[in-house]
Amino acid sequence: MxxxxxxxxxxxxxxxxxxxxxxxxxxxxxxxxxxxxxxxxxxxxxxxxxxxxxxxxxxxxxxxxxxxxxxxxxxxxxxxxxxxxxxxxxxxxxxxxxxxxxxxxxxxxxxxxxxxxxxxxxxxxxAAPVSSYGEGRLRIDEARHEAELDGSSLELTPTEWGLLTALASVPGRVFSRYELVNRVRGYEFTGYERTIDSHVKNLRHKLGGAGSDLVKTVLGVGYRLGWARDT
Structure with missing residues (x-):
């Protein structure tokens, strides 16, 4: 329960x-x-x-x-x-x-x-069970605050973790930069929106070769998770 x-x-x-x-x-x-x-x-x-x-x-x-x-x-x-x-x-x-x-x-x-x-x-x-995406390649354990890609642990900053879990909450859904600010930092952080792109860039770097496929840019709108959640 x-x-x-x-x-x-x-x-x-x-x-x-x-x-x-x-x-x-x-x-x-x-x-x-x-x-x-x-x-x-x-x-x-x-x-x-x-x-x-x-x-x-x-x-x-x-x-x-x-x-x-x-x-x-x-x-x-x-x-x-x-x-x-x-x-x-x-x-x-x-x-x-x-x-x-x-x-x-x-x-x-x-x-x-x-x-x-x-x-x-x-x-x-x-707490939520471990969620996996892309046929098990990405695994997120929110209760333990842990994420793995292809079996390797991801060392993420709090902001990068917040971005990844926000996008993973509804795979495929496009999140605007403003929405991501609210989810990651709280709505009080006015002016933070314009820095989201740099955090996405850092997150993709840590995701390695999968970064661009996993975190997709939707021009003029925002970002979405490119991999489906495993059933």
């Missing part, structure tokens, strides 16, 4: 971005922009982890954090724009298991969620 993550975030764009990434990683996801609703869900549903923005409009995020810790000690990963050391210490003292500051990479958030669940005694069974 998939583990369930409760995303508590008042900004809809961030909430939906995290939902897509978590679901793609194999988690069940509940979302809300309300602290009061989050407290209710924590009391009524089997939540395995809470991804919590502290800056909520109705109930202080600290109160939701306290509720999560009291209701079966549900693990909590805090999302916040508060960046001072004092803020982090405050959240950790209240019982947060991890702390992610905005802006963030959604891929990093998923990895942190998985790590916290494993430390808390959860299982990676809720």
């Amino acid at each position: 998939a583990l369930t993550v409760l995303v508590v975030e008042d900004e809809k764009e961030i909430r939906e971005l995290l939902r897509r990434y978590l679901e793609r990683a194999g988690y069940g996801v509940l979302t809300t922009g309300s602290g009061a609703e989050a407290v209710r869900l924590l009391g009524e549903r089997g939540i395995d982890l809470t991804l919590l923005d502290l800056g909520l409009p109705d109930v202080d995020g600290d109160e939701v954090l306290r509720e999560a810790r009291e209701r079966g000690r549900v693990p909590v990963v805090v999302l916040t724009a508060r960046t001072t050391v004092e803020d982090r210490i405050h959240g950790l003292r209240l019982g947060a298991d991890d702390y992610v500051t905005k802006p963030f990479s959604p891929t990093e958030v998923v990895l942190r969620v998985t790590a916290v669940l494993q430390r808390a005694g959860g299982t990676a069974a809720g």
Whole structure:
């Protein structure tokens, strides 16, 4: 059975971005922009982890954090724009298991969620299985953050990893540069779009002779994965 993550975030764009990434990683996801609703869900549903923005409009995020810790000690990963050391210490003292500051990479958030669940005694069974493409030539294990091409491990930067997994999420679908920015870095990174091409170039280089076939350019639009997912 998939583990369930409760995303508590008042900004809809961030909430939906995290939902897509978590679901793609194999988690069940509940979302809300309300602290009061989050407290209710924590009391009524089997939540395995809470991804919590502290800056909520109705109930202080600290109160939701306290509720999560009291209701079966549900693990909590805090999302916040508060960046001072004092803020982090405050959240950790209240019982947060991890702390992610905005802006963030959604891929990093998923990895942190998985790590916290494993430390808390959860299982990676809720994570996505290994996916393969091109009759087994490319293999991607999102739970372990590993990719292999023709049996050799790929050493990718976080941005290159995000590009590859975004394209692989729907093989053949064309992703605009703007979409890739959102998936790889988060929508806050304005101006980042024009640098995507250089990251694609670096990714292709690491893919060697398969790079141009695997990451296809669609002129005037963006990029797509050139290999089909294996059934």
